[in-house]
Amino acid sequence: MTAPAPTAAHVTGSPAAAGEPVIRLDGLTKRFGSGADSLLALDDVSFEVRPGEVVALLGLSGSGKSTLLSLLDGLQPPTSGDGTVLGTALARAGRSELRALRRRIGFVFQQFHLVGRLSVLENVCTGALGSLRGPRLGLLSYPRAVRERALDGLEQVGLAAHAFQRADTLSGGQQQRVAVARALMQEPGLLLADEPVASLDPESSAQVMRLLARVARERELTVLCSLHQVDLALSWAHRIVGLRSGRVVMDVATEGIDRATVMRLYEEVAAESA
Ligand code: ADP
Numbered sequence: 001m002t003a004p005a006p007t008a009a010h011v012t013g014s015p016a017a018a019g020e021p022v023i024r025l026d027g028l029t030k031r032f033g034s035g036a037d038s039l040l041a042l043d044d045v046s047f048e049v050r051p052g053e054v055v056a057l058l059g060l061s062g063s064g065k066s067t068l069l070s071l072l073d074g075l076q077p078p079t080s081g082d083g084t085v086l087g088t089a090l091a092r093a094g095r096s097e098l099r100a101l102r103r104r105i106g107f108v109f110q111q112f113h114l115v116g117r118l119s120v121l122e123n124v125c126t127g128a129l130g131s132l133r134g135p136r137l138g139l140l141s142y143p144r145a146v147r148e149r150a151l152d153g154l155e156q157v158g159l160a161a162h163a164f165q166r167a168d169t170l171s172g173g174q175q176q177r178v179a180v181a182r183a184l185m186q187e188p189g190l191l192l193a194d195e196p197v198a199s200l201d202p203e204s205s206a207q208v209m210r211l212l213a214r215v216a217r218e219r220e221l222t223v224l225c226s227l228h229q230v231d232l233a234l235s236w237a238h239r240i241v242g243l244r245s246g247r248v249v250m251d252v253a254t255e256g257i258d259r260a261t262v263m264r265l266y267e268e269v270a271a272e273s274a
């Protein structure tokens with residue numbers, strides 16, 4: 001967590017934070033395995049994320065960030081405790097409810113997960129699949145309205161000129177911007193991102209984080225994004241939730257706070273609980 005981060009445009013001002021929380025976690029716990037060998041990946045995690053908030057989930061490798069994001073996306077159930085995401089209770093929801101939830105959440109992965117042999121535009125179109133019936137073969141199998149929206153999305157991320165290129169001909173930073181456009185196709189009520197810039201060089205990282213800040217602001221989107229760089233989290237988010245060994249060790253607004261304070265908070269609680 002020591003590498004200097006590129007400067008990213010800050011999401012200006014904290015939102016009014018009116019309305020029901022988009023995420024409400026209440027003692028969320030995830031244990032992998034059982035018996036003596038079991039591992040507590042998330043330990044009694046409780047916090048809320050309000051509409052329009054942009055929150056960085058900060059933590060060292062292995063602290064539980066990816067596990068938390070996958071639980072929030074309904075991909076695996078909690079062991080105990082509960083969480084409510086966009087009104088869906090994770091521990092109690094059935095398969096179809098979780099599938100419906102997933103359609104309302106945009107997810108951006110560290111490794112982009114584009115289909116390299118497909119065109120950039122078709123990759124963005126696949127973001128609408130949850131709302132379409134049946135499999136799709138080729139760009140023209142998508143309704144015109146979907147193709148037009150995808151092209152608009154590519155314009156938003158500054159890549160319309162590359163629409164008909166194969167996705168695997170783009171740089172990492174460009175691929176991640178395509179992945180953001182794809183995640184926005186379903187007009188998500190929540191955007192989750194799991195270390196979206198961990199594979200990118202500093203310049204591309206800054207560009208992707210600026211993009212995430214801009215779309216959050218323009219669409220009043222709620223974003224929870226895991227990062228492992230303090231400076232990046234500070235320059236980008238309204239708020240930082242620090243995760244360490246599966247526990248929330250800090251939860252602070254970024255306004256008026258500096259790197260040293262974040263590090264002290266993160267380390268202090270870790271030292272106390274060691
Ligand atoms: P982070 O994303 O912060 O690096 P993870 O959520 O990937 O952390 O992992 C948290 C802990 O849970 C790690 O010790 C990891 O090895 C463990 N873990 C994650 N997924 C699984 C799994 N499917 N089975 C067993 N252990 C897992």
Ligand code: MG
Nearest residue numbers: 065066067195
């Ligand atoms: Mg991870």
